[in-house]
Amino acid sequence: MRQDSLVSADPLVTLFLELARIPSPSGHERAVVDFLLTRLRGLGLEVEEEDPLYPDSRSSAGNLYCRLDGDVPGVPILLSAHTDTVPSEDEALPDPVLDEGVIRSGSRAVLGADDKAALAAIVYVVERIIHDKITHAGIELLLTVGEEGGLRGAKASSLEKVVSRCGFCLDCTGPVGGVIVRSPSQKTVQATFLGRSAHAGVVPEQGRSAVAAAAKAVAAMKLGRLDDETTANVGVIKGGEAVNVVPDRCVIEGEARSHDHSKLETQVAHMIEAINLAAAEEEVDVELTVTDEFQGFDFSKGGQPIELAEKAFGRMGLETRRISTGGGSDVNVFNLKGLPCVNLATGMEKVHTPDEYITAESLHRMYDFLMELMAVARDRQP
Numbered sequence: 001m002r003q004d005s006l007v008s009a010d011p012l013v014t015l016f017l018e019l020a021r022i023p024s025p026s027g028h029e030r031a032v033v034d035f036l037l038t039r040l041r042g043l044g045l046e047v048e049e050e051d052p053l054y055p056d057s058r059s060s061a062g063n064l065y066c067r068l069d070g071d072v073p074g075v076p077i078l079l080s081a082h083t084d085t086v087p088s089e090d091e092a093l094p095d096p097v098l099d100e101g102v103i104r105s106g107s108r109a110v111l112g113a114d115d116k117a118a119l120a121a122i123v124y125v126v127e128r129i130i131h132d133k134i135t136h137a138g139i140e141l142l143l144t145v146g147e148e149g150g151l152r153g154a155k156a157s158s159l160e161k162v163v164s165r166c167g168f169c170l171d172c173t174g175p176v177g178g179v180i181v182r183s184p185s186q187k188t189v190q191a192t193f194l195g196r197s198a199h200a201g202v203v204p205e206q207g208r209s210a211v212a213a214a215a216k217a218v219a220a221m222k223l224g225r226l227d228d229e230t231t232a233n234v235g236v237i238k239g240g241e242a243v244n245v246v247p248d249r250c251v252i253e254g255e256a257r258s259h260d261h262s263k264l265e266t267q268v269a270h271m272i273e274a275i276n277l278a279a280a281e282e283e284v285d286v287e288l289t290v291t292d293e294f295q296g297f298d299f300s301k302g303g304q305p306i307e308l309a310e311k312a313f314g315r316m317g318l319e320t321r322r323i324s325t326g327g328g329s330d331v332n333v334f335n336l337k338g339l340p341c342v343n344l345a346t347g348m349e350k351v352h353t354p355d356e357y358i359t360a361e362s363l364h365r366m367y368d369f370l371m372e373l374m375a376v377a378r379d380r381q382p
């Protein structure tokens with residue numbers, strides 16, 4: 001049941017519904033970025049769009065950055081959320097509905113509260129600050145593109161304009177009050193085994209099987225949960241053309257994550273050794289690429305972002321839930337680039353599925369939190 005009268009009475013919910021109605025799967029953020037540009041520039045803000053991620057595509061867009069200079073001393077802070085969503089099945093369009101305080105997709109499309117709930121709260125806070133002339137110590141916004149499936153917008157951003165030394169991403173599931181304080185580093189390993197093709201029934205001895213080498217390498221690897229802070233996986237294996245041909249090419253793609261840097265190095269070295277050994281035994285060549293995907297962080301023992309967040313939640317009478325995760329987000333990239341940053345839960349649930357939802361109450365809690373955060377940052381000596 002649609003309750004448009006309720007919607008129009010609540011500008012924050014209305015803003016969220018407007019954002020959710022604009023489809024923006026990764027690589028196609030143009031329309032939602034244009035919406036945000038219009039809204040923020042309408043406040044008189046100078047908003048800069050960084051280079052689009054996919055310059056050949058008309059629907060591609062770049063990260064948005066803008067700064068509100070502070071009018072009182074204190075700690076300037078950066079707020080971040082991502083503008084893209086996961087794609088919806090059959091390219092279904094979101095038709096969000098508010099029913100008894102809960103906002104759902106209303107179609108087979110994902111709602112996109114991940115991360116439009118955060119975008120709505122951030123933009124609405126900025127609007128209130130400007131309209132109500134609320135003093136603050138400086139606020140920067142970095143609204144990224146291409147977060148889903150590779151943190152690409154955050155990786156592409158140099159953060160060169162950012163002056164804040166304290167950042168908050170709003171991109172975690174679960175009730176408002178949750179803060180990701182600890183996250184692992186991740187490296188990916190890609191190996192291309194290059195053998196020699198031959199007819200499998202006539203002259204198999206002349207062939208060198210890339211698939212056999214890849215299989216041997218994967219079988220020799222320790223994978224899965226390796227200890228309480230380290231995991232590893234091979235998620236892709238591709239090779240071969242036909243059952244009667246000894247395959248000359250096979251690619252495997254794997255990853256390792258750990259909260260402990262030396263454990264991560266040890267696991268990656270182990271995976272590389274398994275690959276090289278299998279290639280040698282099967283007499284095939286191998287090309288290896290190891291990539292630093294994101295950097296872990298650990299604010300479990302303190303740090304300005306967690307201290308400010310905890311104070312702000314305290315002022316709301318909310319207990320902070322400190323979360324340690326195995327996942328990565330834009331936050332890992334910002335920390336890697338030297339901006340201390342934590343990830344905050346927004347109240348979104350069942351993300352990346354058509355059952356995704358968020359309550360109007362969660363949107364308001366996030367808004368209240370951001371307002372308290374401004375107040376805490378204002379009172380704090382830099």
Ligand SMILES: [Zn+2]
Pocket residue numbers: 082114115147171
């Ligand atoms: Zn997200």
